Amino acid sequence: MSRSLTFRIFRYDPQLPGDAPKMVDYQLDETPGMTVFIALNRLRAEQDPSLQFDFVCRAGICGSCAMVINGLPTLACRTLTAKYSDAVITLMPLPGFELIGDLSVNTGKFMRELAERLKLWLHPKAQQADIHHLEQPMEPEEAAKLYELERCVECGVCVSACATAQMRDTFVGAVGMMKIARFELDSRDARTADDFYHVIGTQDGVFGCMTLLGCQDNCPKDLPHMQQIAYLRRKMAGTLIASSKV
Amino acid sequence: MLTKYRIGEGWLGYPQSHRWSAIADVLQSGSGLILGLFLLAHLHFESSILLGKAAFYRVANVLEGGWFTSSGHGSSLLTQTFSVFMLLVVMVHAATALRRFPAQRRQWQALRNHNLLINHQDTRLWFWQMVTGFLMFFLVPMHLVTMITNPEIGPHLSAARVWHDNYWLVYILLLPAVVIHAMLGLYRLALKWGVNFHRDGLRLLAKILIGYLLVLGLCSLTAYLLIGSGLTTPVTPFIP
Structure with a gap:
């Protein structure tokens, strides 16, 4: 016999005049292999069509369905309801992002602003910018390292899980540092180490990180944030202190 | 592109100057490491009172440089000099750690x-590290200024300070604050610079050390209180 689950969901539509934030309870019978994402879809289809939440891929690849589930920011599509023995599941929107409504937040706006601020795209070397020339082949080892850092799905969990990012709007967070590390590693990128240090060798970057490790503990893609940030900190501290620039 | 600030003839550097961000981070970690390791030694030295008055007397004499003086008692000038040095280290640590404090009400609200x-354990641990750090802005100078102005250390003189001068009030607050702050700080330091990434083991070690140092500190404070309560003023120094 299946359990009856209680979903305690944050409801608030900022677009609706007079609406106030509240928690609303929904009951749903659990089915085998049910994820929070499946449950939300059923709730919207069967009980409340006004419920707002994001999803695209349903497979932990797009990063759209991130939310706070029983106090842990994670992806709804990768969270089985069976793991909650008390049958009560509390859902909150990711903090630190613009609220669209209910569980839906605008991580896209945040990620775009971050990308523009940190210039998170490939800056090709002069000869590689010419489309009439063949691209230089990349060593498989380098490609594998890049792929490891490229796995970030920009779900926003690391930003929501980081108290530093919540307290300081200008802090780039683990996602910013991870992406900088990714482009620094890329041999096709024309930027020098100095250019990258300029971007994150500050209080808003690696030296603003307080090692609270919310990013490391909650990243749904298990990216090595702790090791990556420690590496950047050591590398930047050594280079910057030795340099004569102020 | 960042703009340089200029006042009068002197350049003040870039806002968020990169090199100084790095230096501040290294100074905070370095001063924290010195203070944390010193605390481990300090609590063990002062707890030698649990082995008897004579044991503490010998430890104090050695630390005051007794080997280098003809009387064998050493000099309290060494305590004063070392206390001034530690005060400077504390000041460097406090100045650089202030960068981490939520300074505005909005930041406190965000943290709350x-x-x-x-639900994140390490963030909660950091919160207590910050609260105990704030308390120590007031408690540590009280302890260090006392050791600079009144540096006599000995089984009777220290016990008199604890009992007759009511310094137990400072120590009963300082002990948990400094132990929690220092052990969590050392744990975070190891992860921050990548010295060791075995988090579960390190966190367990930090918690065990917190418990052990609290018991050790409380036992020795009780010993000083018991010795102090048995002393009559004016207090005569202990001679074995």
Whole structure:
């Protein structure tokens, strides 16, 4: 016999005049292999069509369905309801992002602003910018390292899980540092180490990180944030202190 | 592109100057490491009172440089000099650690909301590290200034300070604050610079050390209180 689950969901539509934030309870019978994402879809289809939440891929690849589930920011599509023995599941929107409504937040706006601020795209070397020339082949080892850092799905969990990012709007967070590390590693990128240090060798970057490790503990893609940030900190501290620039 | 600030003839450097961000981070970690390791030694030295008055007397004499003086008692000038040095280290640590404090009400609100919404052990531990750090802005100078102005150390003189001068009030607050702050700080330091990534083991070690040092500190404070309560003023120094 299946359990009856209680979903305690944050409801608030900022677009609706007079609406106030509240928690609303929904009951749903659990089915085998049910994820929070499946449950939300059923709730919207069967009980409340006004419920707002994001999803695209349903497979932990797009990063759209991130939310706070029983106090842990994670992806709804990768969270089985069976793991909650008390049958009560509390859902909150990711903090630190613009609220669209209910569980839906605008991580896209945040990620775009971050990308523009940190210039998170490939800056090709002069000869590689010419489309009439063949691209230089990349060593498989380098490609594998890049792929490891490229796995970030920009779900926003690391930003929501980081108290530093919540307290300081200008802090780039683990996602910013991870992406900088990714482009620094890329041999096709024309930027020098100095250019990258300029971007994150500050209080808003690696030296603003307080090692609270919310990013490391909650990243749904298990990216090595702790090791990556420690590496950047050591590398930047050594280079910057030795340099004569102020 | 960042703009340089200029006042009068002197350049003040870039806002968020990169090199100084790095230096501040290294100074905070370095001063924290010195203070944390010193605390481990300090609590063991002062707890030698648990082995008897004579044991503490010998430890104090050695640390005051007794080997280098003809009387064998050493000099309290060494205590004063070392206390001044430690005060300077504390000042460097406090100045650089201030960067981490939530300075505005909005930041406190964000931290409170975060702690209510997100269940994360390391953030909670950092919160207590910060609160105990704040308390020590007041408690550590009280202890160090006393050791600079009144540096006599000995089984009777130290016990008199604890009992007759009511310094137990400072120590009963300082002990948990400094032990929690220092052990969590050392744990975070190891992860921050990548010295060791075995988090579960390190965190367990930090918690065990917190418990052990609290018991050790409380036992020795009780010993000083018991010795102090048995002393009559004016207090005569202990001679074995």
